[in-house]
Amino acid sequence: QAFNGNFNWIIERRLDDGQRDNTFSGSGLASVDMGNKDQFGTLGAVTTAGILVVGQSFNGASFDGTLLRLKPDGFPDGTFGTSGLASTDLGDTDRYFAAVLDTSGRVVSGGQARATDDDLLITRHTPAGTPDPSFGTAGIVRIDRGPDENVRAIAILPDGRIVAAGYRDNAGETISVIALLDSAGTVLDVRDVDLGPGDDAIQDLQIDHHGRLVALGSVDDSVDPTITDFVIARFVVP
Template sequence: MAATAEALLIDPSGPAATAAVDLTADGRITVAAASGTRAAVLRRTFDGAPDISFGDRGTVFTAPADTGLTTLAPTGLAVGADGAPTVIASADDQVAVLRHTPDGTLDPSYADRGIALAAPGAGPSPVDVALTAAGGVVVAVNVTVGGRPRIAVLRFTPAGAPDPAFGERGIAFVELDEDAQAVAVDLHGDGTVVLAGTATRTTVAHPELLLAQFTPGGDPDPAFGSGGVALHQPAGTLATGLAMSLDGGGNIVLAGTSGDRFLAARYTSTGKPDLSFGDRGAATGVLLAHAAATTVAVRTDGSPVVAGTADNGWAAVRFTPDGRPDTGFGDRGAAVGSFTGGTGTTADQVAGIVLSAAGDIVIAGTATDRIALVSLTADGAPNPVFR
């Protein structure tokens, strides 16, 4: 059995729940989390030490009362090329976008003192965020419109205003007659928006995988699926903990769960299964107890790394570029452990995974009300430089 990586546990002054993780261009780890009623952003160097150039000894808090809001619950994070974090949150039945400067303060030049707000429908729940090359912000939101669950995409200008060049006054909806929920958003280099989620049809036994694509102007992409939407059911049943990443070739890589195995599925840029990957576009990893995939990242060679929970701990599985379990990673293709060092006695939650330029891995999550970080080398072993 391979050695287990020891987690770094962080108590940011109050019960915490990790929302997302991202890396700066130079490899520093940035985490967005809820800390009590506050939004927290933490930055660590890649060896796990607090980044003292960011906020107060590596941490920034934003309290709802400081912004004129009553609630502020972070749900996503993206870090710009300059190192500036953008956090999305649910706030007073609205979507909030918090733009920070590279040193952690709220950016006074962005929207209203660093915070942009939008209300695309009833009960909006932002789920993921991506940044355009020009510094705009794209947010995937689950919302109720006309009593039906729908997916909305919001785009803000680099100054924090609704982008009039996208959709209708900065908002576009996935046009689908079925109930739908988004889980992830990403952007191609030209600004094309890609969404992943699930859709429920009364004529199909299980929720289907949903992919949707919008042009840079916010119109459904006619070259993608049927009218910009593709629905698919790979072998097995995808869990609701679905995630997405784009690879260097423009393919769409999704993570899910099939039985007690992590699943990766790859689709072309037109929304069709990539038949060169796995079994008709989908691949499953090694058997894990109570597996639930929640996040995915893709190496530069096209290898997907899927992470989530298994047997109440964390787990990561790597696939080869053609969709086979990568036996050169961890123990027969999987690295597993517990944030608290236990043996299935605590329920870890995995919020995100990021890969360094060298292929090293950081998994972020929550363990017993604390932020948890685990670092692995490219082959899935504990990272000796991380503390």
């Protein structure tokens, strides 16, 4: 992100030699201003159809979880949402940190939605950027596992089920959490995953060629808890 009086999202494309690609948004750099206090989440997907970016934008009263799709040339895709943007406003502070495309080109996103505290948020949008009514409630699933939950990674299993992972507060410590949903957004399972002593958090997910779930995260060092270590874990999903 960049600050020009407001915070904007910045997406840059470079050539193989490291130089900016001037065919992208005219200068190699796309700056998208959605108002005030825009916060970048992650690069969701890059395909031949375009580039998906997710994060948060301010609507004047509260923060919305926001999706942005750019065309391959770096300009907003007018066929997606409104002028390339699609937002989720659940009333307080909503934010996306992860997004993937399913085999139908729908956008499955994860993040947080705040009521009295943060809940796990999973949504699905159609390829046109509208909430998918066949998923959850009007395209939205919220899971309240406890205080201050956060989805940081989304993955789709070969059978179409959705895995959302992140972390939540557990009596003052951070513990990883994994949620399993079917393709319609029905919650099949939610469980805490303790990856080590002290704080731990899953930050990314991948599916290996056997359909197993590979998670990357962080965990407090077992000897010196002031040090944070990488952790990689693999799970079999029944």
